[in-house]
Amino acid sequence: MSMSSSPVIVALDFPDQDSALALVDQLQPSLCRLKVGKELFTRLGPAFVETLVGKGFDVFLDLKFHDIPNTVAAACEAAADLGVWMMNVHASGGRRMMEAAMERLATKSHRPLLIAVTILTSLGEEDIHEIGFQGTPADNVLRLAALAESAGLDGVVCSPLEAAAIRARTRSDFQLVTPGVRPATASLDDQKRVMTPADAMQAGSSYLVIGRPVTAAADPLQALRDINASL
Template structure:
């Protein structure tokens, strides 16, 4: 595993390889990790992930696998072959799916971290009600976090607004990966349940996924520095 101490994961959400690599060249692999999601992976494939790893970056492969247990386990094994640092699956896929994925990765001498997505940070109470979830987003996040922990996950992806409640239930070793992190002067964009970097760390977040406040900044490295410094101020 990497000895990178940064808590920041920069989300590479670009429509093309050139734009993504222009941003990557401005960043320091000792100061952040990178997240590759569905759009970039679909456009550029496994070779793009390997290219970023070759530049010294730890990669969070954000593909949110959700399928029958054997299919998800096989997909996680394929992702691990790329040498990624972290990957994710959907907690709503259920216990058998999560356990199958964890068991498949456990056979490897070096394995990536495996975290489960709870409730997407773009979803409000009204949104989750439309798909059959009762109650507040936070109630569902806690339920899925408990299930993820007992199913062998290394952590969960959740809103920073739920991090404190989860941390109080799962202890300090369970990872909380939180999108929806925005500095005070940044727009919320399409995130609904947001928090500043310092507040997210104080709430119990382990890693912060940050996109446009860094990727759209005039000076991305300076923006990354500022977020890292804000985090350090509360550690």
């Protein structure tokens, strides 16, 4: 059972355990979930994820698996055994990869949510053309979101700017997890396609991934409370 009713997922983008836990110890499981990405997981491994779960937090393991179907399915099963609440794969890995992951997770008594990455929020139109995608970021997000839904996944990661279009084309319980969310007073940092938390929720987002506006705040708990209040 999820500990939090808040849609906010705080991104733990830290280089070491002490820094990450110093932030976590200022937060509350009832007010947010936590995202563990590639850097922290590579440095600290599964034990760190289990520490966060042990502290009562729902954990989104953001490793963006992308490999042959059996390898991804096995990796998703291993993540489920850590007690994570949600994990992701790249939709561009294809239907068979996504279906294999869902089939493996269906055997677990505790089945985490499985979502797919569409187009990274750091990529603009020039970027996606350079790597061989035709059309706009929005065109590709919609195409990959439809593929993920038809493969049986629980949702997708997408820019908040594409949330309304995806929401209009997918089932009502399809989860939209949106990075690139910044309060109006925050800097854009390296995100190109952004929206405020309240606007993102109104556009159809299910969960908001928020990093530096909370993690770099003078009072992270108050920053989190302010974001929740704005919703």
